[in-house]
Each structure stands twice: as structure tokens, then as C-alpha cells.
Amino acid sequence: MTVLEQLTAALGADKVLTDELSLQARRHDYWFLSALNDFQGRPAPNPLCVVRPISVDDVVATVNTCREAGVALITFGLGSGVCGGVIATPESVLLDMSSMDRVREIDPINMLASFEAGHNGAAAEEAVAARGMTIGNFPQSIAMSSVGGWIATRASGQFSSVYGNIEDIVYSIEAVMPDGSVVNFGKAPRASAGPDLRHLLLGSEGTMGVITGVTFSLRRQAEKRLSQAFYAPDMITGLEAQRQIVQQGWAVPVMRLYDEVESVRHAGDHHRDGCAVLMLVHEGPAARVDLEVVEVRRIALEVELEEAPAAITEGWLEHRNDVPSWDELLSQGYVVDTIEISAPWTRIGDVYNDAVAALKAIPHNLIGSAHSSHVYRSGINLYFTFVAQPNEEKEMAATYLASWKAVLDATAANGGGVAHHHGIGRVRKNHLSEDLGDTGVAVLRAVKSALDPAGIMNPGVLLPDA
Amino acid sequence: MTVLEQLTAALGADKVLTDELSLQARRHDYWFLSALNDFQGRPAPNPLCVVRPISVDDVVATVNTCREAGVALITFGLGSGVCGGVIATPESVLLDMSSMDRVREIDPINMLASFEAGHNGAAAEEAVAARGMTIGNFPQSIAMSSVGGWIATRASGQFSSVYGNIEDIVYSIEAVMPDGSVVNFGKAPRASAGPDLRHLLLGSEGTMGVITGVTFSLRRQAEKRLSQAFYAPDMITGLEAQRQIVQQGWAVPVMRLYDEVESVRHAGDHHRDGCAVLMLVHEGPAARVDLEVVEVRRIALEVELEEAPAAITEGWLEHRNDVPSWDELLSQGYVVDTIEISAPWTRIGDVYNDAVAALKAIPHNLIGSAHSSHVYRSGINLYFTFVAQPNEEKEMAATYLASWKAVLDATAANGGGVAHHHGIGRVRKNHLSEDLGDTGVAVLRAVKSALDPAGIMNPGVLLPDA
Numbered sequence: 032m033t034v035l036e037q038l039t040a041a042l043g044a045d046k047v048l049t050d051e052l053s054l055q056a057r058r059h060d061y062w063f064l065s066a067l068n069d070f071q072g073r074p075a076p077n078p079l080c081v082v083r084p085i086s087v088d089d090v091v092a093t094v095n096t097c098r099e100a101g102v103a104l105i106t107f108g109l110g111s112g113v114c115g116g117v118i119a120t121p122e123s124v125l126l127d128m129s130s131m132d133r134v135r136e137i138d139p140i141n142m143l144a145s146f147e148a149g150h151n152g153a154a155a156e157e158a159v160a161a162r163g164m165t166i167g168n169f170p171q172s173i174a175m176s177s178v179g180g181w182i183a184t185r186a187s188g189q190f191s192s193v194y195g196n197i198e199d200i201v202y203s204i205e206a207v208m209p210d211g212s213v214v215n216f217g218k219a220p221r222a223s224a225g226p227d228l229r230h231l232l233l234g235s236e237g238t239m240g241v242i243t244g245v246t247f248s249l250r251r252q253a254e255k256r257l258s259q260a261f262y263a264p265d266m267i268t269g270l271e272a273q274r275q276i277v278q279q280g281w282a283v284p285v286m287r288l289y290d291e292v293e294s295v296r297h298a299g300d301h302h303r304d305g306c307a308v309l310m311l312v313h314e315g316p317a318a319r320v321d322l323e324v325v326e327v328r329r330i331a332l333e334v335e336l337e338e339a340p341a342a343i344t345e346g347w348l349e350h351r352n353d354v355p356s357w358d359e360l361l362s363q364g365y366v367v368d369t370i371e372i373s374a375p376w377t378r379i380g381d382v383y384n385d386a387v388a389a390l391k392a393i394p395h396n397l398i399g400s401a402h403s404s405h406v407y408r409s410g411i412n413l414y415f416t417f418v419a420q421p422n423e424e425k426e427m428a429a430t431y432l433a434s435w436k437a438v439l440d441a442t443a444a445n446g447g448g449v450a451h452h453h454g455i456g457r458v459r460k461n462h463l464s465e466d467l468g469d470t471g472v473a474v475l476r477a478v479k480s481a482l483d484p485a486g487i488m489n490p491g492v493l494l495p496d497a
Numbered sequence: 498m499t500v501l502e503q504l505t506a507a508l509g510a511d512k513v514l515t516d517e518l519s520l521q522a523r524r525h526d527y528w529f530l531s532a533l534n535d536f537q538g539r540p541a542p543n544p545l546c547v548v549r550p551i552s553v554d555d556v557v558a559t560v561n562t563c564r565e566a567g568v569a570l571i572t573f574g575l576g577s578g579v580c581g582g583v584i585a586t587p588e589s590v591l592l593d594m595s596s597m598d599r600v601r602e603i604d605p606i607n608m609l610a611s612f613e614a615g616h617n618g619a620a621a622e623e624a625v626a627a628r629g630m631t632i633g634n635f636p637q638s639i640a641m642s643s644v645g646g647w648i649a650t651r652a653s654g655q656f657s658s659v660y661g662n663i664e665d666i667v668y669s670i671e672a673v674m675p676d677g678s679v680v681n682f683g684k685a686p687r688a689s690a691g692p693d694l695r696h697l698l699l700g701s702e703g704t705m706g707v708i709t710g711v712t713f714s715l716r717r718q719a720e721k722r723l724s725q726a727f728y729a730p731d732m733i734t735g736l737e738a739q740r741q742i743v744q745q746g747w748a749v750p751v752m753r754l755y756d757e758v759e760s761v762r763h764a765g766d767h768h769r770d771g772c773a774v775l776m777l778v779h780e781g782p783a784a785r786v787d788l789e790v791v792e793v794r795r796i797a798l799e800v801e802l803e804e805a806p807a808a809i810t811e812g813w814l815e816h817r818n819d820v821p822s823w824d825e826l827l828s829q830g831y832v833v834d835t836i837e838i839s840a841p842w843t844r845i846g847d848v849y850n851d852a853v854a855a856l857k858a859i860p861h862n863l864i865g866s867a868h869s870s871h872v873y874r875s876g877i878n879l880y881f882t883f884v885a886q887p888n889e890e891k892e893m894a895a896t897y898l899a900s901w902k903a904v905l906d907a908t909a910a911n912g913g914g915v916a917h918h919h920g921i922g923r924v925r926k927n928h929l930s931e932d933l934g935d936t937g938v939a940v941l942r943a944v945k946s947a948l949d950p951a952g953i954m955n956p957g958v959l960l961p962d963a
Binding site: 138140141142143184185186187196198202208212213214215216218219220221222223224225226227228230231232233234235236239248249250251253254274278279280281315316318319322323326372373374375376377405407408409410411412446447448449450451452453454455459463465466467468470471473474475477478480481482493494 | 652653668680681684685688701702714715745747842874876877878912917918921934939943948
């Protein structure tokens with residue numbers, strides 16, 4: 032039997048799709064370069080088939096079939112990845128998790144919520160919000176990403192500075208390993224029971240197994256939310272204010288610093304020439320929010336920031352997930368993307384200056400700008416945006432890749448980490464050794480080979496080219 | 498050349514000890530059963546030699562020599578482990594990390610501090626305290642444990658409910674892998690760059706590599722500290738108070754609930770018959786501490802706790818690291834230990850009741866009691882203490898192992914995690930599948946085999962008997 036016949040026999044014809052529309056729709060994720068390739072008539076190939084499991088057993092059967100046949104298995108959540116983690120090949124089986132989307136349990140006493148991995152992020156948040164709780168993970172992609180995808184990419188949300196990144200929010204992860212075994216990592220509130228195996232799957236991008244279920248440790252919805260904003264004379268001063276705030280022990284859920292270029296876009300009429308803008312959202316128990324607003328304001332003013340209208344932050348809250356589609360931008364000839372990195376406080380200013388300068392030096396660059404969005408005691412992330420408009424269509428891909436290289440090289444040269452929360456995929460895989468070192472990449476490769484000796488799990492992603 | 502000759506040639510005779518005193522002193526860690534075996538004239542054997550490296554290169558040479566010779570390499574920090582993670586065999590090389598104890602760097606801007614792995618925990622804390630900062634990890638063993646040991650065992654400190662467990666405090670980990678390569682995991686404040694490889698070493702207990710250096714993400718020392726205490730009519734009500742406090746968004750650095758038996762010991766004259774005692778320590782920015790004390794007290798009183806003298810908590814703070822030595826207890830014929838586990842809120846009461854009942858049912862048991870010491874949104878730990886006094890010396894080991902089994906079985910039967918923060922070692926290794934499942938143990942075994950194919954790294958520890 033062919034792989035297709037075996038899958039159909041094991042799962043039923045209704046779960047194994049081969050119609051052109053189904054295949055086309057899942058050829059790739061939301062990576063700009065895949066969209067550009069489509070736009071320019073070089074579309075990624077269709078996969079062999081799309082499998083839509085509705086149970087863990089379906090996933091086990093699919094993994095076993097692919098392993099025995101030596102066929103690549105590419106897991107597809109809801110397709111919001113932006114690093115090229117999903118690109119079909121003609122022989123590959125595309126595992127579409129979107130039909131594994133049940134709520135398994137919401138437990139208000141232990142404040143845990145369990146979902147099948149394909150559950151939509153916004154729907155998951157709504158399900159727990161209806162019980163007065165929050166997952167607390169608010170990526171910009173929340174309406175189009177899956178909870179399993181959050182795990183696979185090590186996602187971060189906009190309120191991460193208090194609620195944590197996804198690794199701080201996840202309680203347990205259920206997965207089908209490449210050998211077909213079903214694991215469930217994370218049994219207890221906290222454990223010292225050997226290495227924390229959840230971390231084999233967090234950030235695995237489909238290379239270590241198929242995530243089938245996720246349980247989150249929830250919070251109560253905040254009693255109160257207040258916003259404020261400040262002008263900083265420049266990015267360096269704004270960064271220093273953030274450092275003081277977090278290192279003095281104030282963990283503000285949202286702290287975002289926009290450089291002048293981005294402030295024009297976000298603050299509108301409230302923009303001040305030459306200034307960066309710091310936006311803060313405080314939430315939690317009412318009495319603590321009231322206190323935090325005052326104390327954080329005091330620190331910001333001490334660092335010589337000036338108060339700005341809170342309407343700036345409120346405007347961001349309202350429009351924070353509005354983004355133009357790649358197609359809108361491509362149709363105007365733009366080459367665009369965002370690139371998130373992080374670095375210690377002492378290096379982040381150089382990362383910012385060098386990366387922006389390097390972006391601007393790229394022919395046809397129109398915009399090289401950045402904002403911070405996730406704050407740590409040891410440092411901070413930056414989220415670069417670039418826009419270029421090459422004269423010739425054939426230069427678009429090269430301009431795109433050169434822009435990425437400019438930012439990642441500037442980051443690595445200044446001691447930063449090349450990936451903050453979007454993952455590695457294909458766009459960063461040959462920069463992974465900047466973070467892990469060659470010895471670290473060798474360790475990751477050894478672990479991957481041990482768990483997936485046939486190499487069927489999303490080949491070509493995460494690990495550098497050999 | 499013999500292994501001893503090779504090590505001596507590679508490192509120098511001064512770093513390769515074979516005198517009886519050096520060998521005897523490092524035969525085992527602080528596991529009660531090892532102390533009992535010594536006491537009863539069944540001492541663990543001496544290792545082949547004790548290697549005392551002073552550099553990463555020394556460790557690399559030792560690892561390479563052991564791997565090529567197929568000789569077991571047992572890493573020894575400062576010997577405070579209590580689960581049997583270190584027991585020498587006659588052929589083994591004992592790697593004593595205590596001479597790798599330099600402070601590498603203290604960076605007050607990024608609030609990072611780097612130490613060689615053998616650095617004493619209390620000395621590390623003092624080094625950063627002198628600069629106005631804190632690591633924030635205060636295990637009871639702080640004066641006799643190493644920072645590398647904290648990583649290897651996934652340690653927790655007494656202030657963990659706000660400062661986090663060791664995995665939340667560590668920034669990067671340097672290690673020599675079994676193939677002799679040197680890795681440094683953790684480059685950035687946060688990364689989405691594949692699986693977080695620090696977690697291969699956190700909790701590895703010497704089985705995955707030799708940890709040679711640790712960098713911590715620090716905090717500023719707290720501006721203010723306040724203590725309070727409450728009486729709870731019973732453990733269940735006290736646990737409910739803790740659940741309300743943490744789930745309402747108040748993260749108190751120290752929240753410990755002692756059952757009646759332990760309250761007698763800790764509260765002294767302030768003990769109240771029939772009551773459990775809840776101790777809280779608040780610290781941080783002064784204004785927030787003042788607020789937190791009031792808000793947390795309000796919640797505690799709502800759950801019908803009654804205020805108790807803060808002197809109870811202050812007494813604990815003063816004497817929290819005083820413990821009798823095993824030798825003192827053994828000389829009186831006592832069989833004793835503590836066992837830390839965790840469970841979700843809905844299960845922790847049953848774990849408590851069942852474990853205490855099971856301990857008391859063991860012949861010659863004198864005490865079966867518990868307190869909580871680490872709080873999470875999803876649940877809480879319990880720290881059981883047992884004391885037994887068998888009539889016959891030859892029953893001591895069996896009584897000890899039966900007591901452990903009683904608590905771990907009661908925990909697992911009620912859905913708890915069998916190890917909160919002391920690790921697995923030998924005492925829990927055949928319970929590891931309770932946490933990971935058989936499939937999870939198989940994954941851990943596959944990872945271990947991939948990284949250490951010769952099986953030289955601390956064999957016999959962590960993984961269940963095959």
C-alpha cells in the first residue's frame with residue numbers, strides 16, 4: 032500500500048484530504064518569503080496529502096505510518112508562524128491540527144485549563160475568561176494561532192513581563208513522539224524529577240514530536256487596569272527607564288518603548304518630535320495597581336522622562352492586533368517584516384543603533400525602526416520593523432534576506448540572542464549557532480537524532496544546514 | 498597507562514587524590530541511608546581517586562579520560578544532596594568540584610553574577626549582597642551546597658514563591674558534555690531558539706554532563722521586610738488560605754503552613770492546641786510590602802484564620818537553617834528524613850492525610866508530619882517529616898525505605914508529583930515513572946544514551962533500574 036492508502040485505511044478517507052484547495056491552503060505558514068514566492072509565481076509545492084486528526088490515536092497512526100515509510104511529517108497548527116517553520120514538499124504528509132480543537136477541561140480550583148493542541152488561542156482565552164480567569168498569553172497572532180503552536184514556537188504575549196512567556200504559563204504538554212509513544216510531561220505544580228522534559232517540546236517547531244494537548248496554569252482576571260505613557264528624549268533614555276522600573280522590583284505587565292519612527296505611527300497626534308514613547312499597562316488587584324502606577328511614574332520622572340497622554344497607550348490597546356496583510360503590502364511592492372531579538376541592558380543600545388544603521392544601509396530601505404515589548408531583569412527585547420521597496424521585483428527576495436541578516440548579525444555581534452519569541456524556522460536556522468554555539472547545536476542535533484532517528488519530523492527546520 | 502596514571506599525567510598529581518582521608522570523605526552525599534550504612538558498619542566503598550579540577554580544561558581532560566576508559570565519573574559538589582545522588586564505587590572517578598570556586602563576574606547593570614560551579618551557595622549570596630543584590634535562592638542547605646549543585650538538583654529556596662525556583666533564577670549554564678565538548682546554554686534574557694537546552698542540565702544530577710559554571714539573574718535586595726503569622730483550625734483550612742492568597746494575585750515570598758505537630762516545634766509557647774500555623778514573610782519595595790501585608794491579612798481573616806504573633810515567623814527566620822546532624826539522630830536510634838512532594842490544590846489534602854496515616858501505620862513510627870513551603874497558582878508542595886525508632890538496629894534501613902514508600906505511594910495515588918526540590922538520586926529513582934510515565938522515562942533514557950553513549954556519567958542515579 033502507498034502511504035496515502037495506509038493513512039486512508041487507518042484514519043478514514045474523511046481525514047485524509049487530497050483535493051487541490053486543501054493542499055494549496057496548507058503549503059506554508061505566514062512567513063513573508065513564502066508569501067513573496069507565491070506572489071511572484073514560485074509557489075511552494077503541495078504536500079502529498081493533508082491529514083486532519085480528531086484524536087490522539089489518529090496522530091499516533093499518522094506518526095507510525097510516516098515513520099515506517101520514511102515520509103516527512105509536517106505539523107501545521109493554524110498557520111500563523113512567521114519564520115518559515117512550515118513549507119510542504121511533494122512527498123510530505125501535512126498534519127493539520129485544526130480539527131483537534133476541543134476544550135478538555137477547565138478547572139477553577141487548581142486554575143488549570145486543558146485544550147487539544149489545535150484549539151484557537153483567542154477561543155481558549157474566551158473559554159477561560161467566561162469563568163473569570165485568563166491564560167495571560169496575548170500574542171499579536173492570538174486570533175489566528177493555536178495553543179499547540181504557542182508551545183512549538185515558544186511564544187510570548189503582550190503581557191509577558193508579569194504573566195510570563197509561554198514556558199511560564201504551561202502546566203503540562205501531551206505529545207506523540209516520533210516512535211509513536213504518547214507522553215504527558217508536567218504532572219505537578221513543580222518538580223525536581225530529572226530534566227524538565229516539557230522543554231524538549233517547547234520551541235521544538237515540529238521537529239521532536241507532535242503536540243496534541245496543552246494544559247495552562249491560569250490567573251484570575253485582573254481586578255483593575257490602568258494605562259500611562261511617557262516621552263523619552265531618545266531610545267537609550269527610555270531603555271534606562273525600563274531597566275530602573277524592572278530592577279527596582281516593579282513588574283509592569285506591559286512596558287513598550289517605541290522609537291521616534293514608530294511613535295509617529297502609534298501615538299498619532301500625541302507624537303512628540305524627536306522623542307521615543309514608553310507605554311505602560313498596569314493590571315492586577317486594584318490596590319496594587321493604584322500603588323504601582325504612582326511608584327512607576329516616580330521612577331520614570333526620575334530618569335527624566337516626561338508624562339504623555341495615557342490615550343497613547345489606550346490607543347495601542349485598542350489597535351494592537353491590527354496588521355496589514357502581506358498581500359496588501361506585496362501589491363505595493365513592499366518588502367517588510369519584523370524581527371525580534373533580545374540582549375542584556377548594556378548591549379541593547381548598540382544592538383539598536385547598529386541594526387537600524389545596517390537596515391538603512393540596505394538599498395531601497397525605507398524604514399528601519401524598533402520597539403521593545405518584553406522586559407527582564409537582565410535585559411530586554413527589541414522588535415525591529417523594516418520596509419524596503421526595491422525598484423525591481425527580482426530584488427525583493429534578496430532585499431528581504433539581506434535585511435534579516437543585517438539585524439541578526441548586529442544582534443549577534445553585540446552579544447544578543449537572535450530570536451526572542453517567533454522561533455527559528457528556516458529564516459534563522461543558519462544563525463542558531465550564534466545562540467547555542469557549535470557545541471550546543473551538536474547537542475540539539477544529538478537529541479533530535481535520538482528521538483527521531485528516521486528524521487521524519489519537519490525536516491529542514493530549526494537545525495542549521497549540515 | 499591506567500586511568501589513575503592518565504589523570505595524573507593530564508592534570509598533575511596535586512589534583513588527583515588517592516589518600517584514604519580524601520577518598521573516605523567523598524564516598525557519598527548527605528543521604529540518610531548512606532549515613533546509616535556508615536553508622537552500621539556497611540560503608541560505601543572508596544572511589545578509585547578524587548579529582549579536584551581548577552579549570553574547565555581540567556574537567557574536559559577528566560571527562561575524556563573516563564569516557565575513553567569506560568570508567569564511571571561521579572560529580573561531587575559540596576555533598577549536601579539528600580537523595581543518594583552520590584555513592585562511590587571502587588572503580589569510579591570522583592570529581593570534586595569544590596576547588597572550582599571562583600567568582601567570575603558580578604555585573605550590577607545587567608544584574609548577573611557568574612560563578613564556577615563549586616562555589617559555595619552562601620558565599621555566592623554574600624558576594625552579590627555586598628553589591629546590594631541577591632540571588633534569591635535560599636535552600637536550607639545554602640551554607641553547605643554549591644551553585645552547580647543547585648542546578649544539578651533543580652533546587653528551590655525558602656523565598657521561592659516570589660523569587661522562583663532555580664530554573665527561574667539561572668541565566669546560563671556552562672558544562673562539559675560527556676563527549677568532552679564545552680557548552681554554554683543561555684545567551685539572552687529570553688530566547689525562542691529551539692528547545693531551552695539549559696533544561697538538559699537542570700535536574701540532571703550528574704548524568705548528562707559536568708556543570709562547570711553558572712550565571713544567575715539577580716534582584717536588588719529588598720527595601721523592606723515584614724513578617725506575620727496566623728492560626729488555622731486545621732491543615733485543610735490553612736491550605737485554602739494559601740490558595741486564596743496566591744490565586745488572588747498576591748505572591749508572598751515566604752508562605753509556610755505547619756501542621757499541629759510541627760507547630761509545636763516551631764511556634765513554641767505561641768503554639769495553639771489543635772491548630773496549624775501559617776507563617777508569611779513579605780519583602781520588596783517598601784510601599785508594596787506595606788500594602789501586601791494588609792491585603793494578605795484581609796484574605797487570611799476572610800478564610801477564618803486568626804492572627805498569631807509575628808514572633809513565630811521571626812523565630813523561624815532566625816533558626817530556619819538549624820538542623821540536627823544525622824549522626825546525632827542515629828546515635829539515639831532514630832530513623833528520620835524529610836520528603837518533599839507537590840500536588841494540585843484539590844489533591845493536596847488527600848496527599849497529606851493519606852501520607853501521614855501511612856507513616857503512622859509503619860511499625861515504630863513516632864512522628865509523621867508536614868508543612869508546606871512553596872506555593873503555586875496550581876497547587877502547593879508538602880514537606881513531610883518522619884521519625885521512627887525501631888527496636889532493633891537491623892530494622893532501621895527497612896523502616897527508612899518503608900517510610901519513603903509510604904509517602905511517595907500516597908502522593909502518586911492522589912495525582913501528585915513525587916519530587917518537589919531535592920531530586921531523584923537513588924531514593925526515588927524507581928518512582929520516576931510515577932511522574933514521567935513509562936513513555937517519559939523512555940524519552941529521558943533515549944536523551945541520556947544519545948549524550949552519554951558510554952554511560953559514564955553518574956550511573957545508577959536518576960533513571961529507574963532497567
